[in-house]
Amino acid sequence: MIQYTDELKEEIRTANDIVDIISQYVTLKRKGRNFFGLCPFHKEKSPSFSVSADRQYFHCFGCNKGGDVFTFISEIEKITFKEALEFLAERAHISLPISQNSEFNKNQYLKDKMYKINAETTIFYHERLYKSLAKIAQEYVKQRKLDNNTLKAFKIGYSGEYNELYQHLKSKGFKDEEILATGLVNKNEKGEFIDRYRKRLMFPIMDVSGRVIAFGGRKLENNDKIAKYINSNENLVYSKKRHLYALNLAKQSDSKKIILVEGYMDAISLYQRGFNNVVASLGTALTDEQGRLLRRYSEQVILSYDSDGAGQEAIMRGLSILENQGCDARVLQMEGAKDPDEYVIKYGSGRFNLLVENAISLVEFKIKMLKNKYNLENSNDKIRFLKEITKILSNVDNKIEKEIYIERVSEQYNISKEAIYAEVNKVTYNEKVTENTLVKPIPKKEQTTQVNPSTIKRENMIIYLLINHFTQSYEQIVTNIFVEDFKLESNKIIFNKILESPAEESEKILQTIANIEDEGIQSHVSEILVTDYEINSVEKCIEDVVNTYNKERLTNRKFEIVKKLEQESSLTEDEIAKLENELTNIVVELAKRK
Numbered sequence: 001m002i003q004y005t006d007e008l009k010e011e012i013r014t015a016n017d018i019v020d021i022i023s024q025y026v027t028l029k030r031k032g033r034n035f036f037g038l039c040p041f042h043k044e045k046s047p048s049f050s051v052s053a054d055r056q057y058f059h060c061f062g063c064n065k066g067g068d069v070f071t072f073i074s075e076i077e078k079i080t081f082k083e084a085l086e087f088l089a090e091r092a093h094i095s096l097p098i099s100q101n102s103e104f105n106k107n108q109y110l111k112d113k114m115y116k117i118n119a120e121t122t123i124f125y126h127e128r129l130y131k132s133l134a135k136i137a138q139e140y141v142k143q144r145k146l147d148n149n150t151l152k153a154f155k156i157g158y159s160g161e162y163n164e165l166y167q168h169l170k171s172k173g174f175k176d177e178e179i180l181a182t183g184l185v186n187k188n189e190k191g192e193f194i195d196r197y198r199k200r201l202m203f204p205i206m207d208v209s210g211r212v213i214a215f216g217g218r219k220l221e222n223n224d225k226i227a228k229y230i231n232s233n234e235n236l237v238y239s240k241k242r243h244l245y246a247l248n249l250a251k252q253s254d255s256k257k258i259i260l261v262e263g264y265m266d267a268i269s270l271y272q273r274g275f276n277n278v279v280a281s282l283g284t285a286l287t288d289e290q291g292r293l294l295r296r297y298s299e300q301v302i303l304s305y306d307s308d309g310a311g312q313e314a315i316m317r318g319l320s321i322l323e324n325q326g327c328d329a330r331v332l333q334m335e336g337a338k339d340p341d342e343y344v345i346k347y348g349s350g351r352f353n354l355l356v357e358n359a360i361s362l363v364e365f366k367i368k369m370l371k372n373k374y375n376l377e378n379s380n381d382k383i384r385f386l387k388e389i390t391k392i393l394s395n396v397d398n399k400i401e402k403e404i405y406i407e408r409v410s411e412q413y414n415i416s417k418e419a420i421y422a423e424v425n426k427v428t429y430n431e432k433v434t435e436n437t438l439v440k441p442i443p444k445k446e447q448t449t450q451v452n453p454s455t456i457k458r459e460n461m462i463i464y465l466l467i468n469h470f471t472q473s474y475e476q477i478v479t480n481i482f483v484e485d486f487k488l489e490s491n492k493i494i495f496n497k498i499l500e501s502p503a504e505e506s507e508k509i510l511q512t513i514a515n516i517e518d519e520g521i522q523s524h525v526s527e528i529l530v531t532d533y534e535i536n537s538v539e540k541c542i543e544d545v546v547n548t549y550n551k552e553r554l555t556n557r558k559f560e561i562v563k564k565l566e567q568e569s570s571l572t573e574d575e576i577a578k579l580e581n582e583l584t585n586i587v588v589e590l591a592k593r594k
Contacts, residue, residue, distance in 0.1 A: 004085060004096070006515060009070075012085060013514075015092035018056045018069045024296045025076055034530055040076060041065050043324070045397060050530040055467070059526035066526025068514055107236060113178040114237050117169060118204070118212035121184055124168050125157025125202040134158040136220045137201050144265065145345060150272040153249065155204045159197040159217060166193045183233050184215070197230065203245075203264045205232070205282065208293070210248045214238040216264055216282075231282070241287040244294070245280040246271065251297045253277035258298035259332070259356065260286070260318070261340050262305050269341040273349040275356075286318040291325040302359045304332040306339045316369065319362045330359035363405055366392050376413065386415060390423035451487045459491040460528045462545060466498050467509055467529065469538045480546045490524040551593050558586045 019035055022028065028035040028051060039049035039060040048062040059066035065075060073084040089096050129137055129151065137158035141151065150156075159165065166185045176193070179185050185193050200217035207213050214232035232238055244250075246267045250258055255277040261267050267280040277298075281290060294301045303318055305311035315331055322329035332355050337343035344352045360368070370388050374381040389409060396402040406424070410417045462481065465473040478499065486492045497512050513525055535541045561583045565576065 004082075008094075008096075009085065009514075012089050012092060012094055013056065013069055015094060016069050016088045017053075018058060018072065019051055019053045021069050021088075022051050022058060022072060025292050027295070032532060034532070039063060039065070052530045055529040057526040057529040059523070059530045061527070064523055064527070066523040066530075067519075068522070068526075071519075071522055071526075110178065110181055111236050113174065114182050114235070115211055115213075117174055117179060117182050117184070118214075118237070120169065120172055120174075121165060121182075121215070122155050122157065122204045122212045124165060125159055125204075126151075126155050127157075128160060129156065129158040136199070140201055140220055144269070144341075145272075146268065147272060150268060153271065154246070154268055155212075156268075157202040157204070159195065159200045159202050161195075161198055163193055163195050165195045165197075181235060183235055200230070205238070205243065205245055206248045207243055208247050208251060208297075211237075213243065214240075214282075216245075218264075240282040242289045242293075243282060244290055245282055247279045247293060247297065250277045250279050256299040257302055257356070258294055258300075259302045259304050259340075260294065262311065262314070263339070263341070266304070266340045269344055270352070273344050273352075275344075275349070275352070285314060286321050288321060288325070291321045291327065294322065295325045295327045298327075300328045300330060302330045302332050302356055304334065304340045304355075307334055308338065311339075312369070315365065319365065323362055329362055331362070331365040332356060332359045363392055363396060363401075367409065382413075382415075385413075386420070386423060390420065390427050393420070394424050394427040455487050458545065458548065459486055459488055460531065461533050461535075461541070463491060463494050463498075463525075463528050464531070464533060465538070465542060465545070466495075467513070469542075470509055472538050473542050476542050476546055481549050485549055490521055493518075493521060494525065547593060551590065554586050554590055554593075558583060558590070561586070 019028065022035075022037075026037040026040050026049065028037040029047075033052070033054060035051040035053065036047040037049050037051075038044055038047050039062055041060060042063040044062050049058065049060045051058045057066065057068055058072055067075075069088065070081055070084045073079070073087055074081050077084070077087070079087070086096060128134055129141075141156070146156070163185070166179065169179050169185075176187075179193075180187060184196055186196050187193055197215065197217040199221065200219055203216040203218070204212045205214040205216060214237075216229060216231045218229055219226055231240075234240060244260075245264060249271065253276045257277055259270065259275060259278045261270070261278060261280050263280055267278045270278045279294075301322055303315050303322075305315050305318075319329050319331070332340075334340070334343055334355060337346055340352070343355075367389055370385060370392075374385040376382050376385060393402060393405055393409075396405065402424075406417055406420050409415065410420060462477060466477060483492055483495055483499075486495055493516065494513060497516060498509055500512060514522075516522065516525075533541075561579050564571070565579055565583075571579070
């Protein structure tokens with residue numbers, strides 16, 4: 001397996017600004033020198049996730065995760081360090097040296113071929129849609145009122161019979177194993193190659209950059225024995241949880257909103273009628289990865305799912321995911337049609353746009369769903385309804401927003417504001433008591449209970465000074481402070497690593513530390529780098545730190561001498577005189593240093 005050099009790692013790290021990368025997953029706000037947001041690795045209400053633009057490190061003071069841009073991508077995407085490096089190299093358009101027989105090389109070669117096969121297949125299917133043999137598909141798109149511009153924008157096509165696609169791809173020079181890898185063609189027990197999609201309306205699925213990564217096919221024949229839709233299986237270039245249908249088009253929209261629908265036709269139908277900011281989930285419940293994509297490309301996400309029970313349940317799940325991603329999520333309220341496609345055809349784009357503008361918030365949708373569970377004419381049900389509402393309202397952090405909702409609920413359901421406030425305060429109080437009494441798990445971090453907090457802070461500041469002010473601090477610190485002076489094991493390891501860096505190569509210190517293969521150490525380094533030590537003068541800070549250690553040594557030696565003079569009766573007069581003289585000098589020196 002090929003090993004990437006430290007120089008290459010540093011080139012990739014430098015080319016990927018950590019604030020830019022993390023901003024694609026977390027909403028960050030600048031506070032002083034650092035950026036803060038809600039941690040993507042654990043649930044929290046108050047931001048404790050900090051990113052240092054200066055040092056290119058992140059750290060969460062809640063769950064203690066931290067590290068550099070490689071660590072972040074590895075954790076958030078749940079991939080190895082090597083995969084994170086390759087991911088970031090591709091993003092920065094940095095070529096990686098690849099050995100001829102490496103697994104990565106083989107996979108990369110196959111992926112390139114699969115992209116080409118998918119692109120060729122898209123052309124083949126799309127051109128076929130306009131031929132006389134595609135009459136059934138032409139009738140269908142006419143019935144769905146799709147015009148030519150829409151067909152071309154989405155590259156909609158029609159699949160052939162038996163093995164027409166296979167024969168076409170072979171004629172273009174593609175090998176059997178490359179074609180089979182895409183899942184577009186299957187091989188039966190007789191060894192025959194048969195197209196997976198036959199006589200279906202074809203929907204190419206593209207990634208955000210417009211590359212075709214998969215396909216969906218809708219049946220056109222009235223045959224109950226075959227599935228209405230078949231979709232590509234996951235493979236080297238396609239993971240359905242990481243993509244959204246039509247996002248490559250929606251990201252070009254001037255709108256700061258994205259409308260999320262369930263099916264291909266919902267997205268296509270709305271697009272044709274002027275809504276070019278529509279995406280669809282790919283036959284799966286909304287995932288965290290899709291939620292991050294939506295947050296990256298929009299300021300507000302409006303869910304417009306089918307009006308049936310399953311659609312409404314999907315909205316609840318989707319809202320929860322979007323809320324955790326920090327999205328402003330709304331729900332489109334639709335009556336008189338089962339899905340957005342039917343609604344916009346039936347009532348027109350003007351009325352659908354009104355629904356978009358009047359989409360309700362997560363809180364309002366939850367309350368609406370609750371209302372359907374209870375009979376508000378019944379006193380017991382009304383009490384239960386109020387209790388459930390107060391649980392929802394107690395989770396609203398914004399005081400103004402909470403007040404508006406309370407007023408709205410009070411007017412709508414004829415419940416006094418005082419009663420609602422009383423219940424909300426009760427729930428909030430009980431949650432705080434529970435939170436404070438629960439035994440919380442100890443994070444995976446070095447046990448520091450035996451080390452004085454002020455000592456830890458001082459040691460951390462020494463590491464901070466050496467990394468951020470190397471030229472000014474190195475000589476004074478390494479000649480006055482030694483590895484054995486450190487109490488925290490993590491700081492001993494980091495200090496030792498720093499000593500390995502030549503004094504003239506200050507820029508390599510952080511790189512040297514970054515190569516320590518220990519998650520605990522990396523987390524500790526990230527905490528050091530994002531902490532504000534309120535240093536007004538670097539020179540004065542270095543002087544104070546060095547002075548503190550020298551005073552500690554003198555003080556410790558003073559106590560050793562006093563103890564020796566008091567307890568060791570075998571000392572000669574000459575030895576006693578020497579110790580007393582040393583003690584006097586120490587006392588004088590300590591007096592000077594006060």
